[in-house]
Amino acid sequence: MSERIDHIDVDSGDVLVAVGTMKGAWLFAGDPGRGEWRSSGPHFRGEQVYAIRFDGRGGRRRLLAGTEHGHWGPAVQWSDDLGRTWSDPPGGNVRFPEGTDASLTRVWQLQPAGDDRPDTVWAGVEPAALFRSDDAGETFQLVEGLWNHPHRPRWEPGGGGLCLHTVLPDPADPDRMWIAISTGGVYRSEDGGDSWQPRNQGIRAVFLPDKYPEFGQCVHKVAPAGGRPDRLYLQNHWGLYRSDDAGDSWEDMANGVPSDFGFPMVAHPRDPDTAWIIPLDSDQFRVAPDGQARVYRTRDAGAAWEPLGDGLPERDAWLTVLRDGFASDGLDPAGLYFGTRTGELFASADEGGHWRALAEWLPPVVCVKAAVVR
Amino acid sequence: MPTVHLPAALSGYAAGQRRVEVAGATVGKVLATLGQAHPGVGQRVLDDRGVLRRHVNVYLNGESIRYLEGVETPVGDGDEVWILPAVSGG
Numbered sequence: 001m002s003e004r005i006d007h008i009d010v011d012s013g014d015v016l017v018a019v020g021t022m023k024g025a026w027l028f029a030g031d032p033g034r035g036e037w038r039s040s041g042p043h044f045r046g047e048q049v050y051a052i053r054f055d056g057r058g059g060r061r062r063l064l065a066g067t068e069h070g071h072w073g074p075a076v077q078w079s080d081d082l083g084r085t086w087s088d089p090p091g092g093n094v095r096f097p098e099g100t101d102a103s104l105t106r107v108w109q110l111q112p113a114g115d116d117r118p119d120t121v122w123a124g125v126e127p128a129a130l131f132r133s134d135d136a137g138e139t140f141q142l143v144e145g146l147w148n149h150p151h152r153p154r155w156e157p158g159g160g161g162l163c164l165h166t167v168l169p170d171p172a173d174p175d176r177m178w179i180a181i182s183t184g185g186v187y188r189s190e191d192g193g194d195s196w197q198p199r200n201q202g203i204r205a206v207f208l209p210d211k212y213p214e215f216g217q218c219v220h221k222v223a224p225a226g227g228r229p230d231r232l233y234l235q236n237h238w239g240l241y242r243s244d245d246a247g248d249s250w251e252d253m254a255n256g257v258p259s260d261f262g263f264p265m266v267a268h269p270r271d272p273d274t275a276w277i278i279p280l281d282s283d284q285f286r287v288a289p290d291g292q293a294r295v296y297r298t299r300d301a302g303a304a305w306e307p308l309g310d311g312l313p314e315r316d317a318w319l320t321v322l323r324d325g326f327a328s329d330g331l332d333p334a335g336l337y338f339g340t341r342t343g344e345l346f347a348s349a350d351e352g353g354h355w356r357a358l359a360e361w362l363p364p365v366v367c368v369k370a371a372v373v374r
Numbered sequence: 375m376p377t378v379h380l381p382a383a384l385s386g387y388a389a390g391q392r393r394v395e396v397a398g399a400t401v402g403k404v405l406a407t408l409g410q411a412h413p414g415v416g417q418r419v420l421d422d423r424g425v426l427r428r429h430v431n432v433y434l435n436g437e438s439i440r441y442l443e444g445v446e447t448p449v450g451d452g453d454e455v456w457i458l459p460a461v462s463g464g
Binding site: 069070071072073088090091092095101102103 | 422427462
């Protein structure tokens, strides 16, 4: 078997972009100016990697990956040497306990907690549940408070399965966090995950008789605004929303976009008025509208959106970007990265003003996460 | 005792063994005991509920247990149990 894995080294300040695909993972490392890139891969040959991310807290340089082997099932694996070696947890480290009558299908999201809890990692999984690790992602325990929520029997699977795909710890309040479920909607906890309240007022559910239910929405992604802890942006299954009260209420902000259907949502790391989306034509035709690859940016909290396409394919580009296929590196100016189901990885070092392809012909991309290595 | 044959991909979770002797009166009990002795094998063959994973096939003396009595299929001394990855993927 021929296989290219040219392992990468990084210096402090370099950017690491981790890309999960339907057939393995790739790592891209760029200099702080993000002009020169090198890569390694495939890691986890043939496995689906729906969640991968870098965790630099507590002096670690740890990569966490939610892997899914076609025969032998899912697990969370980690690497402390940028992918040269990966852990191989022998007995399964994300398991539903006896009595739940559930079994892990897929890890959708791996989310480190705040810097004040450097060993805590959250995992959002399918079937929809939240797991918590207090050993930096090596073992996980089910968060019973959400699993026992009275709404859970009425959550329904969307096209991707019944998944808890978004976990957002509040950087300003270690006890507050949000999750999002397709289909279930947004839930918020104020007590570190012990109890959960639905936070979906104003979000439309086009596929239900009651268009504005308490829960049951098909939320595709939620992104916390930088620099304003109570502001959240949300891409819905039809609908773009903003909340300025921590999710208590949501306001439609689909002003001047070609479609308000899409999957990912990225918020600016510091400017609370700036966010980016990648619209798709419709739920029936989940590709770039008119075959034009375009990212849309708002700089005024959703009052208006502008297309960004310099360097992206202008025609015959029937691209699809999934809910975790778009990320920011947090630098100034913010770098942006998105991967497509057709295997392209695009990058911008100037907040979307200009784009370039970092890779083509990867397997279908399902997850892109970026971080600065310290 | 029945003998369980492991695929190469799982032998690393059983100290490199490709054949393991495991006690049990049914295929399900053999697999459960195998999982207790070698958790890395058990977790990859059975899901969190103890159900055989969808793309894993188990054969008893050359016949798929899907055409016998599934995990309830009786197993006796000297029987040969094979764990094999199914033809799947894309």
